[in-house]
Amino acid sequence: MSGLPLSYPVRNVRARLRRTALTIGVIALAVIATSVFLALITSLKRTLVASGSPDNLIVLRKGSDNDGSSMLSYEAYQVLRYLDGIATLPDGTPLVSAEKVMQPFARTRAGGRENILLRGVDPIALAVHDEVHVVEGRMFRPSAGEIVVGRGVAGRYADADVGADMFIGKRTWRVVGIFESGGTSFESEIWGDLRDIARDANTFPYSGVRMKLAPGTDRQALIERIDRDPRYALQATPEVDYYAEQAKSAGTLYLLLVILAIPVGVAAGFGAANTMFAAVQSRTVEIGTLRALGFSRGTILRSFVLESVVISLIGFVVGAAGTLLVAFLLRIALGGIAFGAQTFTINVVTLRVSLRDLEAALVFATAIGLVGGLLPAWRAAHLRPVEALRKA
Amino acid sequence: MRFLPLILRNLGRNKLRTGLTGVAIGLAVLLVCFFLTMPAGIDVFLSQIASNVRISVHHKGGLVYQMPFAYVNKIRAVPGVVAADGVVWFGGAFEEAGHVTFPSFAVEPEHVGAVWPDYHIDPAALERFRRFRDGAIVGRQTMEKYGWKVGQQVSLRSTIWPVTLTFRIVGEIPNARSPLFWFQREYLAQAIHEHGWTLSIVGIVWVRIADPALVDGVMTKLDAMFRNSPAETAAETEKSFFASYFGSLQGFVAIILVVTGLVALCVLCIAANTASMAVRERAREIAVLRAIGFGRGLVFGTLVAESTVLATVAGGTGALLTYAFTAGVKLAAGGWSTQLGPLSGFLVSPAIVGQGILLAVVVGLVAGIAPAYGAAHRPVASVLREVF
Numbered sequence: 001m002s003g004l005p006l007s008y009p010v011r012n013v014r015a016r017l018r019r020t021a022l023t024i025g026v027i028a029l030a031v032i033a034t035s036v037f038l039a040l041i042t043s044l045k046r047t048l049v050a051s052g053s054p055d056n057l058i059v060l061r062k063g064s065d066n067d068g069s070s071m072l073s074y075e076a077y078q079v080l081r082y083l084d085g086i087a088t089l090p091d092g093t094p095l096v097s098a099e100k101v102m103q104p105f106a107r108t109r110a111g112g113r114e115n116i117l118l119r120g121v122d123p124i125a126l127a128v129h130d131e132v133h134v135v136e137g138r139m140f141r142p143s144a145g146e147i148v149v150g151r152g153v154a155g156r157y158a159d160a161d162v163g164a165d166m167f168i169g170k171r172t173w174r175v176v177g178i179f180e181s182g183g184t185s186f187e188s189e190i191w192g193d194l195r196d197i198a199r200d201a202n203t204f205p206y207s208g209v210r211m212k213l214a215p216g217t218d219r220q221a222l223i224e225r226i227d228r229d230p231r232y233a234l235q236a237t238p239e240v241d242y243y244a245e246q247a248k249s250a251g252t253l254y255l256l257l258v259i260l261a262i263p264v265g266v267a268a269g270f271g272a273a274n275t276m277f278a279a280v281q282s283r284t285v286e287i288g289t290l291r292a293l294g295f296s297r298g299t300i301l302r303s304f305v306l307e308s309v310v311i312s313l314i315g316f317v318v319g320a321a322g323t324l325l326v327a328f329l330l331r332i333a334l335g336g337i338a339f340g341a342q343t344f345t346i347n348v349v350t351l352r353v354s355l356r357d358l359e360a361a362l363v364f365a366t367a368i369g370l371v372g373g374l375l376p377a378w379r380a381a382h383l384r385p386v387e388a389l390r391k392a
Numbered sequence: 393m394r395f396l397p398l399i400l401r402n403l404g405r406n407k408l409r410t411g412l413t414g415v416a417i418g419l420a421v422l423l424v425c426f427f428l429t430m431p432a433g434i435d436v437f438l439s440q441i442a443s444n445v446r447i448s449v450h451h452k453g454g455l456v457y458q459m460p461f462a463y464v465n466k467i468r469a470v471p472g473v474v475a476a477d478g479v480v481w482f483g484g485a486f487e488e489a490g491h492v493t494f495p496s497f498a499v500e501p502e503h504v505g506a507v508w509p510d511y512h513i514d515p516a517a518l519e520r521f522r523r524f525r526d527g528a529i530v531g532r533q534t535m536e537k538y539g540w541k542v543g544q545q546v547s548l549r550s551t552i553w554p555v556t557l558t559f560r561i562v563g564e565i566p567n568a569r570s571p572l573f574w575f576q577r578e579y580l581a582q583a584i585h586e587h588g589w590t591l592s593i594v595g596i597v598w599v600r601i602a603d604p605a606l607v608d609g610v611m612t613k614l615d616a617m618f619r620n621s622p623a624e625t626a627a628e629t630e631k632s633f634f635a636s637y638f639g640s641l642q643g644f645v646a647i648i649l650v651v652t653g654l655v656a657l658c659v660l661c662i663a664a665n666t667a668s669m670a671v672r673e674r675a676r677e678i679a680v681l682r683a684i685g686f687g688r689g690l691v692f693g694t695l696v697a698e699s700t701v702l703a704t705v706a707g708g709t710g711a712l713l714t715y716a717f718t719a720g721v722k723l724a725a726g727g728w729s730t731q732l733g734p735l736s737g738f739l740v741s742p743a744i745v746g747q748g749i750l751l752a753v754v755v756g757l758v759a760g761i762a763p764a765y766g767a768a769h770r771p772v773a774s775v776l777r778e779v780f
Contacts, residue, residue, distance in 0.1 A: 019665075019668075022661060022664070022665055023665075025661060026658060026661040026662065026665070029654055029657055029658045029661065030658060032654055033651055033654040033655055033658065036647065036650065036651060036654075037651060040647055061554070062554075063549060063550070063551065063554055064551055065485065065551050066551070068456075069483060069551045069552045102454075102456055103454060103455075103456045104453050104454035104456060104457070105453060105454040105455075108639075108640075110642075112636060112639040112640065112642075113636045113639070114636075114639070114640050115454060115455065115456070169453035169454050169456075169457070170452070170453040170457070233554070255724065256721065256724075259721055259724060260423075260426075260427075263419065263422075263423055264423060264651060264655065266419065267416065267419040267420045267423055267655060267658070268420075268654075268655065268658050270412075270415065270416050270419065271416040271420065271658050271659065271661070271662040272658075274409075274412045274413060274416050274662060274665075274666075275661065275662060275665045277409075277412070278409060278665055278666065278669050279665075281409070281669075282669055282672065282673070326650065330646065330647065330650065333646065334642070334643040334646055336643065337643035337644055337646075337647065338640035338641070338642075338643050338644070339640075339644070346640050351647075
């Protein structure tokens, strides 16, 4: 006898609408729980790890592990500017950005108080940090008390809107633009004029220097040259390594999330597979009947597994839509999820569900359908039809 | 109670299904309990560490701005102030354990006892702390994490000041949740003096006030005292200081709670599914019971009890296993984390376990009601007439 018609599983779904709906619901819940968690992990990773340009160096005072606690003099900056091997603009200006970092208080939209990272830069900074782009409004003008805010800042902090006056630390600034950097930690920062911010800080003129290397420069040699300069105790680090080091401090958090994601996946997946398992197992008699009618084991297995995988996929689609909705609601409600950075400022992580997270959830849902459908169908198909029928 | 053996028998019919359902419920309740320990950690931290008669005075614009050290004595002179201690952030990194940081501060040793009497530091240790220039008092959490002993020497490299200092641990803060590392202000002052710097600033002044009723008045007076000075201050209670410091964790907590809710919902569906399966399979049997005279109430009761017993036993086991699970996670996460703060305490309280068990009972009841009601109210004759 040939295979079961495709209409068999389809009608079957209709015949057991409530049970099917329940199964889809459980799978959707499992998909939402795991993909929200996965999205949290990947969003965190994107913010912490992906920051920095591969051909940039960061120069800090020896012993500082971040630019918030580093101090640099005007003389040191002048020396660094004219080192060999640094990329230049067409007019010959070296791509070296002196920066002053402060961590004053800012008010969140929810009424809380957090340390925010305020970075004082010159216009050259946009050429050195080439991943940073002003996407709304315009760049600040020097010495005008103007600032541009990162995308994450704009969502989280009070008055961080283009055209608004924002009170940070000791004074009020005019917000003139919003910038993005592809989701990296710069988006948790506020950028303003170097001199404005240094005046506000009232300490050393600079925290650190970022420089872009010319193509073909021996990076290691340049680093050694900077590190060995006896006049200023400096240390140079590739920017990518610097951010990787910063990310390490979030290692505990990351580890914890991964530790938790596994049982969440297991519990939800187990529950969903169990529901599926039960749904198929309850049809042992039916399978026995089909066998008695002469359908082969393979045919029956194929049909049942197909049915449960299709149900899982429907569950996945419902769950994926639910995940996007949950992530959207969380974004609106929270204005970004904050994680303490090593600098005691806040990294604003925007919860974004990436395609990769959904891919993982898809594999997960398919596995639930396979395992939950195959095992009981296999068992039922291998019972002698008489026994299966007697289960009634 | 007379029907308990029947309920247990019924549960034992399909051992595989009962087992799978039980494991799913247990695991989910365990997770819910674990997640609940995280937000609860903030409350526990605030109630254990923070005192209602201690306030912090810091620069209004942020902790990054410093205040003149002279402020400390001015604060001490204000009526209602019992003691004050000005602390300076050191940002010490313990290189031997791979560049880890914990909160390290230079403090005024002679005022520690009076500002933090609730820390119950051994008076002999405080005496040593005053006497030895390189002495350090360390919170038990940090002591235990690195296996430090009183009398031992440790070196910390400052990420703020251009110095590496070697300390002798002279005592501990006997609280397993305290990560603090305190040493003498004078030690830091001497060390940076070699670089030509003078330590004339203070980051935070911790102030103990005589009476909770005086707190608001003293805070207002302090802020008024420094208004229009180069360093305007913001005084706040210790609780509010830490609450706002940890306020940024709310987003993380919200996600945790959302996932917790989803997992709980999942359990409910699983339990409901199992209950409805059990009822469906036994439709004829239930009809027979009814036919020979057992009432609807009894049928309904035993079926609901069946689902409740399963959920409660499985969920209760899961809730109790939270103790073991958190111990494991704590070991893996390794103590104080700058990112998680008090969320990383993972303290399982009886209240949390209670909530987990309650969840399990409610899940069992809710999951059992609909199918049990359906079974109890189906007409007996029509069920018996069905071939299948």
